[in-house]
Amino acid sequence: MALHHTLTQDKLQYQVDHGHLEKSEPNKFRSGELRTEEMIINIGPQHPSTHGVLRLEVLSDGEVVKEVVPHIGYLHRCFEKHAENLPYNQIIPFVDRLDYVAAMNCEHAYVMGVEKMLGLHGQLPKRVEYSRVLVAELNRIASHLVAIGTYGLDLGAFTPFFWIMRDREHILRMLEWTCGARLLYNYIWIGGLFYDLPVGFEEKAREFIQYFQPKLNELEKLLVENKIFIDRTADVGVLPLDLAINAGVTGPMLRASGLRFDLRRVDAYSVYPELEFDIPIGEGRMGTIGDCWDRTWVRLQEMRESCKIINQCVDRLLSDHKRTREFDPQALVPKKIRPTKQDIYVRAENPKGELGFFFRADGKSDVPFRCKVRSCSFVNLSVLPEISRGALMADLIAILGSIDIVLGEVDR
Amino acid sequence: MRDMEDQLRSILTPIAQHPFHAVTDSAPYTLQLNAQDVTRICRVLQQHDQLYFDQLSCITGLDNGPEVNTLEVIYHLYSIPFNRSLALRVVLPREAPELESVASLWKSANWLEREVFDMYGIHFTGHPDLRRILMPADWEGFPLRKDYQHQEMYHGVTVKY
Numbered sequence: 001m002a003l004h005h006t007l008t009q010d011k012l013q014y015q016v017d018h019g020h021l022e023k024s025e026p027n028k029f030r031s032g033e034l035r036t037e038e039m040i041i042n043i044g045p046q047h048p049s050t051h052g053v054l055r056l057e058v059l060s061d062g063e064v065v066k067e068v069v070p071h072i073g074y075l076h077r078c079f080e081k082h083a084e085n086l087p088y089n090q091i092i093p094f095v096d097r098l099d100y101v102a103a104m105n106c107e108h109a110y111v112m113g114v115e116k117m118l119g120l121h122g123q124l125p126k127r128v129e130y131s132r133v134l135v136a137e138l139n140r141i142a143s144h145l146v147a148i149g150t151y152g153l154d155l156g157a158f159t160p161f162f163w164i165m166r167d168r169e170h171i172l173r174m175l176e177w178t179c180g181a182r183l184l185y186n187y188i189w190i191g192g193l194f195y196d197l198p199v200g201f202e203e204k205a206r207e208f209i210q211y212f213q214p215k216l217n218e219l220e221k222l223l224v225e226n227k228i229f230i231d232r233t234a235d236v237g238v239l240p241l242d243l244a245i246n247a248g249v250t251g252p253m254l255r256a257s258g259l260r261f262d263l264r265r266v267d268a269y270s271v272y273p274e275l276e277f278d279i280p281i282g283e284g285r286m287g288t289i290g291d292c293w294d295r296t297w298v299r300l301q302e303m304r305e306s307c308k309i310i311n312q313c314v315d316r317l318l319s320d321h322k323r324t325r326e327f328d329p330q331a332l333v334p335k336k337i338r339p340t341k342q343d344i345y346v347r348a349e350n351p352k353g354e355l356g357f358f359f360r361a362d363g364k365s366d367v368p369f370r371c372k373v374r375s376c377s378f379v380n381l382s383v384l385p386e387i388s389r390g391a392l393m394a395d396l397i398a399i400l401g402s403i404d405i406v407l408g409e410v411d412r
Numbered sequence: 413m414r415d416m417e418d419q420l421r422s423i424l425t426p427i428a429q430h431p432f433h434a435v436t437d438s439a440p441y442t443l444q445l446n447a448q449d450v451t452r453i454c455r456v457l458q459q460h461d462q463l464y465f466d467q468l469s470c471i472t473g474l475d476n477g478p479e480v481n482t483l484e485v486i487y488h489l490y491s492i493p494f495n496r497s498l499a500l501r502v503v504l505p506r507e508a509p510e511l512e513s514v515a516s517l518w519k520s521a522n523w524l525e526r527e528v529f530d531m532y533g534i535h536f537t538g539h540p541d542l543r544r545i546l547m548p549a550d551w552e553g554f555p556l557r558k559d560y561q562h563q564e565m566y567h568g569v570t571v572k573y
Binding site: 017020023024025028072073078081084116243246247248259261266340341342343344345347354356358360369370372374378379382383386411 | 435437438439440442466467468469470472473474488492495497518519520522523524527541543545547548549550555556567
């Protein structure tokens with residue numbers, strides 16, 4: 001026993017020293033300065049309901065949350081530093097790893113930015129644009145499914161999670177068919193696509209939508225209209241519209257607070273102006289506008305809208321912009337990507353909100369001088385302390401789940 | 413674009429205490445400001461009923477490297493009712509950079525400024541809670557500066573991978 005102990009001691013790289021913990025200041029509040037009734041409760045970073053490596057420092061009074069301090073950075077992978085050392089086309093796989101449950105949408109936003117810098121935007125073949133929107137909307141459905149399913153799991157509903165995983169699997173397999181990867185695709189390239197859609201993809205997408213729409217009704221009945229679910233989410237974590245705008249909240253969260261604002265409509269990028277879809281907003285049906293229930297409901301309705309978009313994309317991909325032998329999705333992919341000297345900020349509607357990219361090109365090199373990600377999860381998460389003050393501990397989990405964060409994007 | 417330029421100039425000129433100018437090769441439309449004017453101008457941009465930039469989307473820090481010896485902070489604003497974007501650019505020295513916080517105007521600035529502080533060491537005065545956000549508090553140096561060298565060891569762990 002003693003021998004074993006010394007052996008492992010020698011191999012240990014990390015020596016435990018309690019002084020280290022003090023120096024890195026893991027907590028904002030100090031236990032010595034609390035009032036008698038207050039207590040610090042630590043949630044995470046290895047807790048299933050924090051949806052990844054997020055740590056919440058909760059100052060509580062009994063079961064009431066007085067203050068929440070999110071501590072992030074556990075998944076910080078230096079995206080922006082990497083991006084300053086890589087050519088534009090080689091950054092795309094890193095972009096996938098931002099929001100890894102909606103990688104197609106991230107790629108789409110990034111690629112649009114670089115194309116704008118190169119002056120390529122608006123020149124791409126319509127087939128490329130429709131294929132991009134098709135895969136991005138499929139990925140949006142997959143992302144919302146994960147959001148709703150894991151949210152149910154947070155609140156104790158186990159069955160919907162299996163149902164959504166079953167349906168999401170169809171999407172992942174279809175996206176795997178396009179490019180060979182299940183989650184991190186590198187499918188959308190600057191100036192085009194990696195490949196054209198596989199033969200028969202359009203028909204499969206339509207078949208999936210036919211299969212999926214009734215499943216959405218089932219999900220709505222099983223989870224969203226469930227009495228227990230409504231009791232747990234209605235009137236909980238209400239985010240008023242003025243606070244939402246002031247705090248920079250975007251995406252389904254902003255729409256759930258009652259503003260009909262969707263960048264796909266407002267900025268009218270890609271082929272979205274040619275497609276018909278509605279923008280669902282929170283109406284406070286079960287409680288107040290902007291509560292957790294509204295956020296879930298908006299996500300569910302957005303999946304229905306995505307189904308509509310996918311059907312229209314499939315129609316056009318099978319009629320006006322049909323597959324031909326001569327079609328080369330890489331025809332406009334530049335051999336050398338060297339934008340002129342400029343600053344640019346582009347944004348796009350991701351499943352979680354506004355994903356923005358800021359680039360500075362110096363005009364002399366193939367790598368960006370600066371590439372900044374305005375991540376939607378990061379900004380949306382920053383509103384958590386505001387909306388969970390005074391909530392119960394159990395509701396804090398409900399509020400966090402309804403924000404729908406992906407830590408890969410929060411920490412980058 | 414022309415209209416916006418004239419409008420901004422007429423509204424902001426009486427308020428700014430230092431000259432400001434438009435930046436070329438930049439989208440969306442960008443104004444370069446003096447660091448001391450930032451909060452003053454931001455307050456007007458947010459509250460003026462013809463501008464009403466109610467959303468602060470992004471704050472970007474940027475290092476021009478030791479030769480140029482400047483840092484930059486870029487604010488991206490968006491007005492939901494007018495559907496307009498605007499960027500503000502501020503140039504700061506690399507030694508002891510300081511800037512007034514806009515967190516009292518837009519709540520989104522809270523975390524975004526913390527990130528700029530963490531990565532570039534720009535101190536935002538008047539910020540409600542200026543702590544490092546992605547890196548631990550005792551990390552040495554500011555990782556996104558161009559001349560950043562990481563430390564050898566952190567708490568007994570080799571940093572180099």
